[in-house]
Amino acid sequence: MSLKSTIIRTGLRAIDWSRADIWLAPVARGDGVILMFHHVRPATFGAFAPNRLLEITPEFFETVLQMVQSAGFEFIGLDALPERLAKGGSRPFAVLTFDDGYRDNAEHALPILRRHGAPATFYITTGFADGHGRLWWLELEEAIRRLDRVIFTHAGRDFDLPARDDAEKQIAFETTYWRLRGGDEGTLLAVIADLAGQAGIESRLLTKGLCMNWDELAAFAANPLITIGAHTVSHPMLAKHDDTTAQFEIVESRERIAARLGVPVNHFAYPVGDPGSAGPRDFALAREAGFTTAVTTRPGHVFSGHAAHPHVLPRVSVNGLHQSRNTIRSLLSGVPFMLWNKGRRLNLD
Ligand SMILES: [Zn+2]
Structure with missing residues (x-):
């Protein structure tokens, strides 16, 4: 879809040939990984499906969870992340995150999460729950x-x-x-x-057809495996907006979710989340708004150094274009990100 995904795909293939994931993993693998998902639903698309990267099948989601566990990762909730980064652990951790609040997450992902006892965080855009935000x-x-x-x-x-x-x-x-x-x-x-x-x-109609409304979210959030995070009011690329707008989007989404669902809202995800959509000004705003953590879509594993930068956390996208065991093995190894980030463990600016 983009140059970036082409580079990552090429990198994944190269790793597959050389099995560099085995011999580089001890250097490349972080203390843990935050996986990012969007839709989880059966494949129904035709040949023209340009947003296909944002969806995986329930079967593949199950495969991912099995592979994460058999690779030795421990599922932890996002609330446990700061302490885990500060203290370390004997095993690498995996945090599961979902963006936007799609209804298929409740229908298809939640039963699989329950089977594995895996906690997950769901970042809600309040305008989508209201039914008028624009996808x-x-x-x-x-x-x-x-x-x-x-x-x-x-x-x-x-x-x-x-x-x-x-x-x-x-x-x-x-x-x-x-x-x-x-x-x-x-x-x-x-x-x-x-x-x-x-x-x-x-x-x-598109928004209402795909996103959970507040009643559905209330039922969903009652599950003890589920943490609700904020993902702004209208899903803007924050860095493109002035301070007042960006601050409103961040603060208001937190307050609205807390008021509507009666749950603590301590975690935030920057919409789109690449460097052009979320920058240092936005990281500061998320911190000032009181969030404990905030995640980007900058690709990478999480290292202990991120303990000092919990509002610029990288994630690993589980991409619908690459639903294979080899891809997941490579992503968990950390090797593609070591190459992508040119050896840097932290990507903060
Ligand atoms: Zn989003």
């Missing part, structure tokens, strides 16, 4: 699925992209997605709203 990356996919041409103007340039078959739709999605993601978020939302309108897509 813009899915709106864009759905719009391009329905349209034959993708016509928009961005930064003074007119685009007219053919989208008659799956191959053309894929190119149209990639072009539109990366063009918009590189710019300001208001324009991104406006262009996608226009395309969704042309395609007859009701954005709220």
Whole structure:
């Protein structure tokens, strides 16, 4: 999907050939790993599925949990992470995290978590639970699925992209997605709203169809394995917004979740979470808002050095494009991230 995923995929293949995961793991593996998931649901997509990286099947989720355990990792909840980092442990730890609050998490992931007795943290975007937040990356996919041409103007340039078959739709999605993601978020939302309108897509129906509402979340959060974290109000790329907006998004999501669900909300996930979406200003805001930890999508294992930087925690994405045992073995080894981070254990700026 991106240059980054191409590099990681190439790295994974290279590791597979050389089995570097075996001989480099003692150096590369961290004290633990925070795994990131989005959708867990049976595969139903066709050839055009540009967001497929964000979903894995329940069967593969079960495989991941089994592999994590047999590789010697201990499942811990996020509440236990700071102390674990400070004191260390005899075994590496694994923390399971899910972003956005999708209904399939309750339907398909929770039964598997229960079978393994594995705790997990679910980061909730309050606007999605309200039913009006915008899953813009899915709106864009759905719009391009329905349209034959993708016509928009961005930064003074007119685009007219053919989208008659799956191959053309894929190119149209990639072009539109990366063009918009590189710019300001208001324009991104406006262009996608226009395309969704042309395609007859009701954005709220998409959100309500996929995300848990507050009643569902209340039932879900009652399970002792589950920790609820915050993931802002409207899912913005925080670093692109002014201080007031970023602070509101972080603080308000915490207060709203606490008020609606009556649970402590001590953990935060930066939406999108790459360096262009969450930077040092946002890490400081998450700390000032009182969160104990905050996770990015910067790839990497967690090392003891992160104890001093609990608001810039890296994660390992379990990517729907690579649902294989070899991939999971490589991810758990830490080797792809040692290469990706050029040997740096902490990636903080
Ligand atoms: Zn998210």
